[in-house]
Amino acid sequence: MPLTLSLGSRFSSALWSLIPRKTPNIRILSNMTGGLQPASLVVLPQSLAPAFERFCQANSGPLPLLGRSPPGKWTAPAPDTRNGRPQFWKYELGACTSSVTSLEENSATLRDMVTFVLSCSSTPEEALEKAGLPCRTPAGGSLAGAYKTTVPCTTIAGFGCPLVVTMRPVPQGQLEKLVQASCSLGREQGRPIHIGDPGLLGIKDLSRPDYGDAVSCQPGDVPVFWPSQLTCLEAVSGCKTPLAFTSAPGCTVMTDLKDAETPASSLPPEGIPEVHQISQDPLHYSIASASAVQKIRELETIIAVDPGNRGIGHLLRAGELLRASLSLSHSRSVLITTGFPTHFKHEPPEENDGPPGALALAASLQALDKDVSLIVDQRALGLFQKLVDEAVGEGVLEMRVPLLTFQGGPAGAAQSFLCKDGDPTSPRFDHLVAIERSGRAADGNYYNARKMNIRHLVDPIDDLFLAAQTIPGISSTGVGDGGNELGMGKVKEAVKRHIRNGDVIACDVAADSAVIAGVSNWGGYALACALYVLNSCAIHRCYQRKAIGPPKDAGEQSWTRALPSVTKEEKMLGILARHQVRSGVTGEVGMVVDGLPFHDTHAHMIQKLVDVAAGRS
Template sequence: MTFALYLRSCLPSARRCMILQKKSNIRNTSSMPGGLWPASMVVLPNSLAPAFERFCQANSGPLPLLGQSKPEKWISPAQNAVSDTRISCPQFQKYEFGTCTGSLTSLAEHSEQLKDMVAFLLDCSFSLEGTMEKVGLPGRDPAGPGHIGAYKTTVPCVTHAGFSCPLVVTVRAVPEDKLGKLVQASCSLGGERGQPIHIGDPGLLGIKELSKPDYGDPVVCQPGDVPVFWPSQLTSIGAVSSCKAPLAFVSTPGCTVMTDLRDTKAPSSVLTPERIPEVHHISQDPLHYSIASASAVQKVRELETIIGIDPGNRGIGHLLCNDELLKASLSLSHAHSVLITTGFPTHFNHQPPEETDGPPGAIALAAFLQALEKEVSMVVDQRALDLHQKLIEDAIEQGVLKTQVPLLTYKGGSVEVAQEFLCKDGDPKSPRFDHLVAIERAGRAADGNYYNARKMNIKHLVDPIDDLFLAAKKIPGISSTGVGDGGNELGMGKVKEAVKKHIRNGDVIACDVAADFAVIAGVSNWGGYALACALYILNSCEVHRRYLRKAIGSSGAPQGQSWIQALPSVTKEEKMLSILVHHKVRSGVSGVVGMEVDGLPFHSTHAEMIQRLVDVTAVEV
């Protein structure tokens, strides 16, 4: 049951009496006269007011501050005020030293203490029910008993001066086919406040059961429904509890006051491409969707088109699947710890047998992941460990890579050994990495062997790193991406039927191990460059950034200059190829030790590709 009180801006004393007395129950706040809007209230000692204001500013998603009163005299109810005896539900909760000690229908008995207290108003004007009805979903009856469930998460708000609490969220169960329409309608009607902060498995927010809300009534998901979460002003309850104030009051969950204050950043009903959100499915176990703006999505798709050309006429156009680069980069954007692997020893009669395709793309991706402050490691063949260590050291010295990338090896064994490698203490509930990436990495064929494009078996040179990708399939929370240009690379098992049908020797060489996302490029290095560029685009997108941080903390400006410096560039990739040449690494097609990759010259082919990718990327999104 929703209670509402009329409250004017800045709570002047002449109107503060309205907080101290019971008022009529107003069920339909959308029709309030005089331009009044619903808000929740927090009342704190004046000494804590500056800190709470800054706490709200640092966590504006769940705590959208409309305004606050000044510490001046609070007036008792007018003598002729008539109490509505029909109102029995409390409007405020009382807190003493962080503990809720009671519920009140008015604050009249605390009028003396209120003289040195400040009231804060938090915006509650965005209506999820109205939005759901707009897209053809049943809304909740605002006159019904109770209120919609809200849940404490394990997502910490930004702390400030004694205020520290987890984010609280509300949730709606939405049919999957309505997700896109609902999210766009929410952002159209509510601006940033209407954008969800999570779509998918509640467990990713630390919510164990939707049937057990911390406030209100439980939310029930029917088959085919997807949970969609928004930040809740009930986060303020935890904030008040955390500060241990001698006395404080908060609106009872489900109760609002009415104010003529309104957010000056009121949303426009017309969304620009930079604001139109698109929803994309990035994981099934656990269920997870991500959001980015339409303009950012379009740019990533442009990158995918650019790298999809086929300079070697191998027939890779038949392997292309739409939006694999987009979904892979969205998944990587959410990852905290990434494991990259590379290495295709196609030149088995030479030392080293590696080719120049793979390491540059892997290091370029690692460099940008580092710029995003993600943990990055690489796993390579034991016999090639010294080579890759030298490549990384030289890349740091030449300014291609900023800091060291830990190098690992994996010699194989049982499924348990792979799980032990991927998870802390071998516990599948605690993965050490949440995304695996293979860039031009030799992939295991159906017969258990590893083949180069000419059907030569190179198994004796390849460690079974494929086992890690197979084990990851059975560990919730680990996603994988394979980047390839011929179908015999690790991860290309996702498109193996097309490889068998359309790629020369495909029936023999096709990799049998699938990744969640298969990024196809004319040269695999290009796929690594494109992943780095796509991550730049997504993390420069305000819609995606807010979703990543779950509306917690300041939106801030993207770290444009440092991120641009971390992107691939013609100069950096020329240096990287020179490093490979210095260590006698050969071109994959020609076997030449020189400035070429897959038989294609750097300066007239690869340099042009890198510049095209950067030109698309560096435009504001």
Template structure:
């Protein structure tokens, strides 16, 4: 026991006065680095104690449990509750059947009940103020008020035996130009507890109005500020309310206890190059940023460089935009429901007219999205529906896909058709999909036609799936990715000026329809493989995984075996190509029905590419 804690136990009123005289801002103590540390208290009947302890352990990044005091083994005065006697603020909140029924200056009238109650000491939430000072940001307290706002979210904590509640968060507005430094400083200061759980639009957390906090006073966002959110210890108050215990107590909103540092299992602090977080914007409407470690970023950039080779000498190097693969994979990592499209009927004199580039990459991406437990569907041309159904069914039979992919068609027909297709149950505020991916899909040119590389118009073979991408640009919450290798593929409108200047026949064939992210590859299948590998890297990154789950619940097992099995592999891609050959699908350049894609042999060029991508992921399926 430290001298201070010994003094507190002996003379609680004296030490409280001493603390208040030395530091009038004692309420905001979460930045204290040494000595007694701030904590909050939850008091429950002994019968609920095991479940609450398990609940805290299941959500340990949000509710770090520092200590559990059994009945008869703790005295409230010895807990050292800090109380501002000058303002007469209460120290405790009382709950009856889940309802906060009042505030108390002491618990003396409940001494008999306390004989059967357990006290839980919980670490106070991380405060970004120290990190803000480190990056040169002034204090932005809530208009001079003492309680910075906290907000209930729609993010559920992991539920355990009757204890379950929404995550409660605090917010700090950060100027955009200081966002990266602030996040790095926060993680350096607080370890995993310093990492934000969300950056961007509060609506993505279910927060409707930042000016109306559920607790405390609002902090104003100024123009150029980005809202950054951290978990609040008030989450424990919601858990107490939700369990509807006949009687429970918590420390009051603005009061903490001081706990001996030796009782606390401190989070790891400091950063290594492997764990340095980077912040990347993945959506403008709604505004949304994601976090990933620097080492994972480097791996995904390696993937992007690997697939950017130009075996056909088409000039695709002029189309490359840095970090498109990174941003596309981050957006997909946050997505819940993904729609994939493929199909380039370049062989218009044959049946089927499809080529071997596109379907393998689409299926490889779908397989990994399934492993991440995301909803995956595919939209194809009506005339090719039967072909794709056979491809999907046989891919499942041969273990290329774990489960069938629902196949959809879209024929257009009216201005509202695309909106109806993309809206869930007709609700314009509820997108049916939150990410669209086109892999080697014929793209509409500026004149409304669809052209192969030789300027042949194939519009009669192509359904207007482009309309879905155009409409998605107007629906908040839907992002899109286009993967191409020649500039005439759906989504390549983002780089159409470069296509016109540098790609043969580019002024005619250039796709005019943009995607949010344009992934360029020497062969489009490679882009699908690289996206799957990038998603593996992301979900195996502890920094990103923690951000994805908002630090609620236990960490997902990194490198789960089903993720590894779902990655592209030489064996699976060979099976996939043989399925296409069986159904007379031809190589895009040569027109050969055989084991090649874009005129390149599978057993040399494509197997080498797959192996290079897998080497970057660090796994060998």
């Protein structure tokens, strides 16, 4: 079926006339419907066509492919005589050497090339209009700025380049309205891929775009970024082919080819997106479906039971598990710490609440291809080496978790540990997690629940959490069940008022998120399950991968197998028992955690969490 083209510009006052006599024969990749839509062209040698087609398919957000011509079927569109603006860029060996109004003079060469048609129909303007929000453009109606990022597109054969994005400022209070409108369009291309600090995309200065002119942000605005079809210019430049052509930025052709994705008129309840802020410095928002958010809130409620009647209900803050799991989902490198040497008269003094939850979370993070390390007391390093090795041997972990220690030092030691060469702009980790880790009280000591000072058994890993508060790009989570755990400084006033001995034992060091659980292991299990929920959410996955790379099928991923299970946690408690790690409350060695039997209590909790995550509740 032929493709009808007319040269046009998104900034023209009227649609340019169709040119029915100049109709390149384009192989259809999707169904045809009535009407026209704007598109851009990429013209490449026939030898590169298969790789470029796969490259577009692998990066469909910025490169939504509508069709391609068979080799040798090109007929060049005639130039528009009413506007002298160059419509095409010519590339030679990767360099843009000239711009031309017409491709007629290259018609002989083009007969040995293939033309790709990329959709330009889903734009930020369309989403803003649907949301009823004003669209701010550069002065004079010029091309709104587009920026090269440090985010790599998925590489195919000789094609690989950074993602190019465009930005529009949106008032903070209108973000969710905009995102819902964007998702209702039904196209991945039209959805935001980042909301917040441009530095997280590697963009240093919004006032200096790589293409077009900047759109200014006003007080109260949040930068919102979309994938840009101008990514194709970087791809063509990077492949360094002897000859290629592309549509010039801001110039389009009109085509009757249609996107394979059919725009949705409304969102189903499970597809309604929500926007949540996950950090302030740098400013960063995430997106997930309402159904995914509801599941995570349910997980938070489930773990908040108080079997020990400690009064932890007074410490709860709604949404902490959601914020922590969203932040972890966007992380690349996570440092987990655990270890509470409450039994100072025994060897080892550690309790068995903490390590199972920490390793369950580590397993999920590993399955999501994140770098994970575990940091413990130097005194307990040998013990944890055995625990990790045996966990791998029994299938609790898929692979070994690197073990680290930190024993403090002079001023700046924590920053030097957390950052490459001590440079706060280059953190080695972007999220710290403490699960049942002894936390420093206001007087500098560490206390168990009975007010016994265990400072002599604890390394100052708290310093890392304190340093992280001053390093942009590092977030933190603390999981606790009594208020004396690292990270519980966020709720220390409630600990002092409502927890027995709280005025003495309350941890003074805060984390960005404080996850409260009846048993701290449950918090680790809940975080692992929440990560599964998020990575099973199509809306979150699209946003997280920035619309590049092939979509993942949740049912076939290793992170499905990495979910906590009754069998794996029973094995983990057996490993701990073999090494004489005992219950924190009763001091028993065996299948008891915090005085609660595994099979009657903890196994039931694990199964309930997994059932909610998997949608079986």
